[in-house]
Amino acid sequence: MDYLNNFFLIALPYLALAIFLIGTIFRYTSRKFQFSSLSSQFLEGRKLFYGSVPFHWGVIFVFFGHLIAFLFPGSVLAWNSQPLRLMILEITAFIFGISMLVGLINLVIRRYTTARLSPVTNKMDLIVYVLLIIQTVAGLWIAYNFRWGSSWFSTLLTPYLYSIFTFNPDITAVSLLPWPVKLHIAGAFVILSIFPFTRLVHMLVLPLNYLWRPYQQVTWYWNRKKVRSSSTPWSLQRPENT
Amino acid sequence: MDVRSQISMVFHLDKCIGCHTCSIACKNIWTDRKGAEYMWWNNVETKPGTGYPTKWEDQEVYRGGWKKSNGKVNLLGTGKRRGLTNIFYNPNLPVIDDYYEPFTYKYLDLIESPEGDDQPTARPVSLITGKPIDIKMGPNWDDDLSGTPDFGRNDPNLKNLSAEEQEVMFQLERMAFFYLPRICNHCLNPACVASCPSGAIYKRGEDGVVLINQEVCRAWRMCVTACPYKKSYYNWYTGKSEKCILCFPRIEAGLAPACMHSCVGRIRYLGVLLYDADRIESAVHKDDEDLIDGHLDIILDPFDEKVIQAAKMSGVADSTIHSAQYSPVYKYVKQWKLALPLHAEFRTLPMLFYVPPLLPVMATVKQVDNTEGGKMMNPIAKYWDDNWLYDTSTTELWGTLDQVRFPLKYLANLLSAGNEEMIKDKWKKLMAVRIHRRRVTVGDISQEKTDEVLREAGLTAEMADGIFYLTALAKFEDRFVIPPAHREQAIEMLDFTGDTKGEVGFGFKSKVKRGL
Ligand code: HEM
Ligand code: SF4
Ligand code: SF4
Numbered sequence: 001m002d003y004l005n006n007f008f009l010i011a012l013p014y015l016a017l018a019i020f021l022i023g024t025i026f027r028y029t030s031r032k033f034q035f036s037s038l039s040s041q042f043l044e045g046r047k048l049f050y051g052s053v054p055f056h057w058g059v060i061f062v063f064f065g066h067l068i069a070f071l072f073p074g075s076v077l078a079w080n081s082q083p084l085r086l087m088i089l090e091i092t093a094f095i096f097g098i099s100m101l102v103g104l105i106n107l108v109i110r111r112y113t114t115a116r117l118s119p120v121t122n123k124m125d126l127i128v129y130v131l132l133i134i135q136t137v138a139g140l141w142i143a144y145n146f147r148w149g150s151s152w153f154s155t156l157l158t159p160y161l162y163s164i165f166t167f168n169p170d171i172t173a174v175s176l177l178p179w180p181v182k183l184h185i186a187g188a189f190v191i192l193s194i195f196p197f198t199r200l201v202h203m204l205v206l207p208l209n210y211l212w213r214p215y216q217q218v219t220w221y222w223n224r225k226k227v228r229s230s231s232t233p234w235s236l237q238r239p240e241n242t
Numbered sequence: 243m244d245v246r247s248q249i250s251m252v253f254h255l256d257k258c259i260g261c262h263t264c265s266i267a268c269k270n271i272w273t274d275r276k277g278a279e280y281m282w283w284n285n286v287e288t289k290p291g292t293g294y295p296t297k298w299e300d301q302e303v304y305r306g307g308w309k310k311s312n313g314k315v316n317l318l319g320t321g322k323r324r325g326l327t328n329i330f331y332n333p334n335l336p337v338i339d340d341y342y343e344p345f346t347y348k349y350l351d352l353i354e355s356p357e358g359d360d361q362p363t364a365r366p367v368s369l370i371t372g373k374p375i376d377i378k379m380g381p382n383w384d385d386d387l388s389g390t391p392d393f394g395r396n397d398p399n400l401k402n403l404s405a406e407e408q409e410v411m412f413q414l415e416r417m418a419f420f421y422l423p424r425i426c427n428h429c430l431n432p433a434c435v436a437s438c439p440s441g442a443i444y445k446r447g448e449d450g451v452v453l454i455n456q457e458v459c460r461a462w463r464m465c466v467t468a469c470p471y472k473k474s475y476y477n478w479y480t481g482k483s484e485k486c487i488l489c490f491p492r493i494e495a496g497l498a499p500a501c502m503h504s505c506v507g508r509i510r511y512l513g514v515l516l517y518d519a520d521r522i523e524s525a526v527h528k529d530d531e532d533l534i535d536g537h538l539d540i541i542l543d544p545f546d547e548k549v550i551q552a553a554k555m556s557g558v559a560d561s562t563i564h565s566a567q568y569s570p571v572y573k574y575v576k577q578w579k580l581a582l583p584l585h586a587e588f589r590t591l592p593m594l595f596y597v598p599p600l601l602p603v604m605a606t607v608k609q610v611d612n613t614e615g616g617k618m619m620n621p622i623a624k625y626w627d628d629n630w631l632y633d634t635s636t637t638e639l640w641g642t643l644d645q646v647r648f649p650l651k652y653l654a655n656l657l658s659a660g661n662e663e664m665i666k667d668k669w670k671k672l673m674a675v676r677i678h679r680r681r682v683t684v685g686d687i688s689q690e691k692t693d694e695v696l697r698e699a700g701l702t703a704e705m706a707d708g709i710f711y712l713t714a715l716a717k718f719e720d721r722f723v724i725p726p727a728h729r730e731q732a733i734e735m736l737d738f739t740g741d742t743k744g745e746v747g748f749g750f751k752s753k754v755k756r757g758l
Contacts, residue, residue, distance in 0.1 A: 032457035034757035036481035039461040043370070043478050045337040056330040115371050116338070120478060124758040198758050205460050207439035211322060215436035220447035 005175040008186040013164050016193035023196025024204065037202035040111075040120055047110040055103025061096040062139070066153075070161055073154030080151045089150050094143050101136045104129065124198045131191050138184040146178065157185075244519040245542060245553040247562045247725070248430070248450035248593050249488065249512060251502070252574040252581045253423055254713060255599035256672070257509040260421040262286050262382065264501035264510075268425075271500050272487070277479025279344035279369045282381055283486035284501040286423040289656070290397040290411065291384045293422075295340040298472040299398040299585065305334040307433050307470030307588030308526070315526050315589060320437035320468040329439065334467045338478070342379035344369040370478070387419050394419075399655040407649045418647040420599040422656075423509070425501060426473040426486035427584070427592030428452050430517065430540075431526050434485070437468030442483075449514075449725070450593065451488045459483055470588035480756055494727040502722060511712070513569030513723040514562055515593070516542045516553055526589055530659050533586045541576055544569070565725035570712055571595065578701070578709055580668055582657040598653055598665055600672040667700075671709070674699035678706040 028035060041048050069076050080086040108129050111117050143149050156173050163170040174185065195201065268284040287293040301307060305319025317324070319334040347364035355362035368375040384393035390412060400408055411418070428445075432452050435443040442458035443465055445451070454465070454474070461481040465474040474485045489499035497503065502510040521540040528536035542549045544566035553563050566572065574581040574597065581595035650662045658664035674695045681687045696706060712720060 031755075031757075033480075033482075034755060035457075036459070036461040036757050038481035038757055039463050039476070040478070041332060041335050041463065042337055042466075042476045045335060049331045049333075052330045115373065119370055119372075120756075122758060201757075202460060205440065207326075207441070207460070207462065209441060210326065210439040213441060215317075216431070217435055217441055217444040218447045219444040 002175075005171060005182075008182060009160075009171045009174060010164075010169045012186060012189045012193075013169075016189035019193045020195050024201060027196050027201060028204075035201055035205055036199075038120070038199050040117055043116045043120065044110065044114045047106065047114070051103050051105075051107035051110050053103065054099040055107060058096045058098075058100030058103060062093065062100060065093050065096075065150075069150060069153045070158050073158040076150055076154050080148070086148055086151065090143065090148055093150065094140070097136060097140050097143060101133070101140065104133055104136060108133075124194075127194065128198050128200065131187065131194070135184065135187040135191065138180050138187060141180050142184060146181065243542075243549075243552040245516050245549060245556045245558055246447065246450065246519045247553075247558050247566065248428070248515050248517055249493065249725070250428070250450075250515045250569075250571045250575075250593040250595070251425075252511040252571050252595045252597065254509045254511070254574075254597040255420055255422070256597060256601050257507040257713070258286070258421040258423055258599075259507045260286055260288070260386070261506050263504050263506045264423060265381075267500040267504040268486075271489070273484075277477040278475070278484060280338065280341045281475040281477075281484065283473070283475075283484075284423065284425045285381065286421050287382070288385055288387055288394075288419050289422045290394045290400065290419065290652070291387070292393045292396050292398075293424075294381065295336050295472050296379075296393075297396060297398055298470075301470060301588070303334075304336060304467065304470070304472065306468055306472065307590055308431070310527065310529075310589065313527070317433060317437055317468060318470075320433070320464045325437055325439055325462070325464045329462055329464075332463055332467055335463055335476075336466065336472065338370070339379070342381060342383070343375060343377075345375060345377055345380075387417065399652055401655065402660075403649055403651055407651070411647075411649065411652070422584075422596075423501075424471065424473070424584070425594065426452065426469075426488070427471060427590065427594040428486075428488055430519075430522050430591035430593060431589065433468040433470060433588070433590050434465035434474045437464040438462070439464060443474075446490075449490075449493070451490050451493075452485070453487055453490070454483055454485055456480075456482050456484075470585065470590060471592070493724055496724055496726065498718075498722040498724065508716070508721065511570040511574065511716075511721050513571040514544075514566040514725050515569060515571055515575070516544050516549060516558070516563070516566050518542055522591065525591060530587055531661065533589065533659055534582060534661070534664065537583060537586060537591050538575065538579075541572075543576070544572065559725070562725040565723050568723045570716070570721055570723060573708065573712060578671065578705060580671055580709065582664065582668065584657060585659070587659040596657055597672070598657055598668045600669055670699040671701055674701050675706045675709045675713075678703060679710050 041052075079089065111121055111125065111129075156177070160171065160174045174182070191200075264284045265282050265286055269282065272283060273279070273281045282294065285294050293299065297303060298306075301309075301318060307318055308315050309318045320328075345366045345368055347366050349364050352362050352364050365374050366377050367373060383389065387394050394412065395408075403411075428450055429452065430450070432443070432445060434454075435445060435452060438454075438459075439462045440458050440460045442455045442460070444453060444455065446453065459482040461476070461483070463476055463483065465483050465485075466472070466476050468474075469485075474483050476483050489497070489501075492499055492503075498512060502512055518540045525533075525536040525540050542553075544550070544553075544563060550563055554560070571581075575595050581597050583592045583595055586592070650665055651660075653665045654660050654662045677687055677695050678692050678701075681689065681692045696703060701709075
């Protein structure tokens with residue numbers, strides 16, 4: 001049992017983080033062309049709505065929920081100190097979790113019942129779907145059966161994750177948790193480890209820059225005012241249009 | 243004044259014969275690839291017709307371009323707020339069926355089928371799924387008004403034409419049409435650029451070509467919605483959007499773009515225009531009636547000393563200024579004022595201009611006595627013995643203008659944001675040139691009458707000759723005045739484009755490998 005705990009709660013996280021970092025950086029720097037959300041809306045534009053929209057809003061809310069619980073455990077506990085507020089938080093989170101699951105199921109049905117999507121579906125899509133579904137179902141199971149996650153996350157999981165990130169892994173507390181919780185933890189790291197090899201990379205290139213950039217973009221290969229001056233030094237660097 | 247140079251185009255619609263050679267030239271070079279089969283960066287559509295993709299002009303459906311409301315100009319269906327909140331699902335994205343499902347035929351079945359009682363057939367198969375399909379739609383399905391009830395009658399430009407006017411257009415005896423070849427307009431206020439959340443689309447400062455950086459595009463598919471001309475296409479296989487690149491590798495090597503080079507009707511002209519970038523914003527904010535004037539206003543006179551000086555200050559090369567002075571586009575658009583932008587009301591300031599068609603709308607069929615003509619003809623030559631004549635004579639001067647077979651309103655909806663006078667003005671010029679040349683070559687029209695016509699059209703005899711030359715006689719170098727590329731500014735020029743055929747192409751070389 002110790003052996004398994006050590007593997008899934010210590011070795012796997014480090015392995016996953018290493019693969020995630022190296023893989024994503026490698027892919028971003030040398031396989032840029034393959035960075036894409038790979039939208040399939042062009043081939044099927046109706047059913048996607050019932051999948052993509054609930055799934056994405058769900059996953060984003062749930063993801064930020066986890067992130068906040070990890071980064072600001074104190075404030076989450078303070079919020080939860082009143083039962084009503086705890087209930088509100090838990091129920092909203094649960095609803096977003098359900099929305100994510102419903103979206104996912106719709107996405108899977110859409111992808112495997114639409115003939116036109118088969119040429120743009122690969123094994124990795126299947127793996128992503130399966131992992132995400134397992135992860136979501138486990139998450140919902142925990143939320144329902146092992147209450148109240150938003151509170152015990154801050155006392156149990158935050159220290160564990162913190163210990164992982166500070167290279168001082170401490171699993172004494174988490175190894176006592178029931179197996180679905182462990183599955184949820186391990187699942188997260190499995191997803192992280194396949195992350196660079198899937199379409200999931202699209203979430204890293206979320207175009208927030210768009211919010212503050214001017215609408216129009218004009219690019220010169222060279223500084224056009226300087227290019228005419230004989231004092232401009234020659235450069236071998238090719239300017240990039242990014 | 244911030245002077246910039248823009249490679250712009252004029253398409254002379256009177257000359258287009260609808261042969262689609264341009265489309266094929268383009269397809270052969272750029273879009274003969276998986277995921278791009280359905281794309282026609284250059285397409286030619288029959289007007290009236292719904293075009294490609296179906297009804298692309300109807301922004302109620304496609305939500306492309308900019309819209310002015312309360313003095314502010316905003317993207318219609320995309321933009322910062324709408325683009326980012328609709329990023330998971332873009333409610334205004336055209337889908338493959340709005341274009342057509344690309345197909346091929348199983349030709350091998352013709353050869354490889356086992357012997358049998360029946361002739362083998364080549365069944366159509368989808369180029370997406372590889373499965374047999376029933377072809378419902380194809381490129382130019384409505385060519386030459388075929389399927390008019392489904393296509394011609396649904397043309398969005400028929401809006402605000404009365405039922406009678408429409409009826410007249412589609413009467414069999416009066417049926418008329420023309421072709422509208424379209425490529426990306428390489429706009430000055432491109433909606434595609436503005437809508438791209440990743441910032442993958444950019445306008446090249448040196449020559450104004452609008453490009454999509456394939457390494458930065460992330461398939462947020464906003465540009466497809468935003469371009470009101472639907473000239474940004476989504477490659478369903480690579481997960482990247484693509485668009486006309488104005489054959490920039492060819493331009494940088496001094497060659498005309500493939501569509502223009504191959505144009506059979508020689509309708510296409512390409513040259514530099516200098517414009518004042520500081521005034522783009524005010525031009526975009528003009529009211530609908532003043533849009534075109536505002537647009538043409540920011541195009542500068544390349545002979546003006548002040549403009550030349552300012553151009554030099556802004557880093558425009560001397561050779562480019564020189565090309566601008568010889569630009570056929572400048573002549574058509576500014577000197578002769580013969581060409582108009584397509585659907586200026588979309589407010590992208592398109593830099594492709596069209597000379598409105600005169601021939602298909604003016605000609606009438608009338609009954610004449612043909613016996614004299616018949617006698618003069620070689621006995622084996624054919625003549626219309628039933629005495630019907632396809633008549634384009636212009637002795638009635640402007641009288642025929644209001645009896646045209648195409649309602650003015652239709653062309654005005656297409657080319658002048660609804661301003662009928664503007665179209666009339668171009669038609670008068672086109673007719674004046676014909677009358678003038680008829681006086682010169684046939685001599686059956688008097689000098690006074692010609693002078694009167696020219697004066698009324700706002701032309702001089704020299705201008706009319708110039709228009710005649712550039713329209714009818716112009717040689718390759720007259721039609722395409724390409725500014726010399728500057729090696730130090732044109733990096734793509736060093737690449738051999740043949741290497742990139744069938745690959746990711748344009749810009750960098752790598753195998754087309756779809757992401758996971
Ligand atoms: C952070 C912001 C995110 C943005 C802007 C975004 C955007 C997109 C877009 C545009 C698509 C393509 C939809 C189409 O076919 O048209 C997509 C698909 C997808 N996204 Fe996201 N996404 C984000 C976050 C996430 C996250 C956090 C996950 C999961 C952990 C995720 C998982 C997926 C999956 C699995 C698909 C494929 C859907 C399918 O076609 O079946 N995304 N995303
Ligand atoms: S025509 Fe469309 S794709 Fe081309 S520059 Fe204008 S907005 Fe962009
Ligand atoms: S090649 Fe020229 S004449 Fe032929 S369809 Fe194209 S634009 Fe018209």
